[in-house]
Amino acid sequence: MQRKSIFIFLFLTGFLTFGQECPSLTFPVDGATNVPIDLTITWNSVENIEGFLLSLGTTPGGNNILNSRSAGNINYFTPDTGLPAHTVIYATISLFMGEGEGLKVCSSEVFTTETITELPPCTALNIPVNNATEVRPGAEIFWNYSFSAIGYLLSIGTSSGEYDILFDVDVGNVLSYRPDQDFPVNQDIYVTLVPYNENGERTNCVEERFRTGSNNIDCSEFLPIIDIPDQVGICVNDFPKRILGNVASSGVRWFKINNDNSETLLSENPEYFIEEVGLYRYEVYNEVSLFGDTGQCMASKEFTVIVSEHPQISNVDISRGRQGLNIVVGAIGTGDYEYAVENRVNSYQDSPIFQNIEPTDLTIYVRDK
Incomplete structure (x- = not known):
C-alpha cells in the first residue's frame, strides 16, 4: 500500500508541472498588424516555472530574428535592435520548467510590423x-x-x-x-x-x-627586476664584454644612446656583447593579460660603460682619531673602484675613507666594480 501511494504522488506532481498552460501575447496580440518596430513584447505571466525563452522568426517556430533569448522570469522583452519593418513575425514562447523537468515549447503566434518609408536617424x-x-x-x-x-x-x-x-x-x-x-x-x-x-x-x-589612456593593468605587481649597475667597467682587453639581462622576463631591448640623445636599437636578446664605451639603455618588460586587458609592464635603466684597469694601491694615509684609526686609501688606474679593509666578504664600500678602525695588522683591498 505504501509503494502505491508514493507512485500516485509522483504521478500527480508530474502532471501538474507539465500541465502548465502556455501564455498568450498581450502586446502585440496574435494576428496584429502595423505593429511598431521598437516595441516591448509582453505576454501573460505563468506561475511555478523557472523562466521564459523567446524566439522570433519569419516562419512558424523560426528563430532567425531572435534565437531562444532568455527573458528570465519576467513576462516581457524589448529587442535591442528593434524589429524589421513590414515583416510577418512569428513569436514562440517556451517555458523553462526547471532542472530535470524539461522545456515546454508553446505554439507560435504571429503579427506584422509597420511599414517604414524614411531613413533611420543618426546614432551616437x-x-x-x-x-x-x-x-x-x-x-x-x-x-x-x-x-x-x-x-x-x-x-x-x-x-x-x-x-x-x-x-x-x-x-x-x-x-x-x-x-x-x-x-x-x-x-x-x-x-x-x-x-x-x-x-x-x-x-x-x-x-x-x-x-x-594607457592600459588598466597595475604594473607595480608585474615589473621585471633590473640588476645592472649605473656604471659598468670593462678592462681594456676584455672587449667585447658579455652582459646578461633578465632571462625570466618576456623580452628585453638594448639601446645605444647617441650624442644627440637619439637611440639605436642594438639587440632584443637577453644577452648583449658590448663593444665600446658610452651611454646605454637597457629595457625589460613582461607581457601581462589581466581581466581581458593586455599590455607590457616595462622597466628601463641607463648605464655607462667605461674602460677599466686593474687598480694599483698608490698610498695609504693613516691618522689617529679619538676612537681609532682613520685610513684613506689612494688607488691609481682607470676604473670604478670599491674598497675594503681586512674583511672582503660583504664589506666593500665606494668610499676610500675608513674611520674608527681598531689598531691592528690590517689588509687593504681595492677592486673594480
Whole structure:
C-alpha cells in the first residue's frame, strides 16, 4: 500500500508541472498588424516555472530574428535592435520548467510590423561617450539604437576624416564593436556611424571622438627586476664584454644612446656583447593579460660603460682619531673602484675613507666594480 501511494504522488506532481498552460501575447496580440518596430513584447505571466525563452522568426517556430533569448522570469522583452519593418513575425514562447523537468515549447503566434518609408536617424556613441578621455585601449565601443536601422557602417581612425583603423565596414544589425587589435595608447580616436535601412543610408552624421589612456593593468605587481649597475667597467682587453639581462622576463631591448640623445636599437636578446664605451639603455618588460586587458609592464635603466684597469694601491694615509684609526686609501688606474679593509666578504664600500678602525695588522683591498 505504501509503494502505491508514493507512485500516485509522483504521478500527480508530474502532471501538474507539465500541465502548465502556455501564455498568450498581450502586446502585440496574435494576428496584429502595423505593429511598431521598437516595441516591448509582453505576454501573460505563468506561475511555478523557472523562466521564459523567446524566439522570433519569419516562419512558424523560426528563430532567425531572435534565437531562444532568455527573458528570465519576467513576462516581457524589448529587442535591442528593434524589429524589421513590414515583416510577418512569428513569436514562440517556451517555458523553462526547471532542472530535470524539461522545456515546454508553446505554439507560435504571429503579427506584422509597420511599414517604414524614411531613413533611420543618426546614432551616437554610448560607451565611451563623445569626448571621453582615458578610455581603455582594448575597450569595446557601443552606440545607441537608431530607429528602423537594419545595420550600421562603421569607420574608425586616428585623425579626423582619416579612417586608418576601419573604413566604412558594415558591422550588421548590432550595437557594439570590438576591434581585432587594441586602439593605440594615448591617442585621439575618431568614429563615424552610418545607420541604414531598406530606404538607404543616413549620411552627414556627426563624427565623434574619444581619447585612449594607457592600459588598466597595475604594473607595480608585474615589473621585471633590473640588476645592472649605473656604471659598468670593462678592462681594456676584455672587449667585447658579455652582459646578461633578465632571462625570466618576456623580452628585453638594448639601446645605444647617441650624442644627440637619439637611440639605436642594438639587440632584443637577453644577452648583449658590448663593444665600446658610452651611454646605454637597457629595457625589460613582461607581457601581462589581466581581466581581458593586455599590455607590457616595462622597466628601463641607463648605464655607462667605461674602460677599466686593474687598480694599483698608490698610498695609504693613516691618522689617529679619538676612537681609532682613520685610513684613506689612494688607488691609481682607470676604473670604478670599491674598497675594503681586512674583511672582503660583504664589506666593500665606494668610499676610500675608513674611520674608527681598531689598531691592528690590517689588509687593504681595492677592486673594480
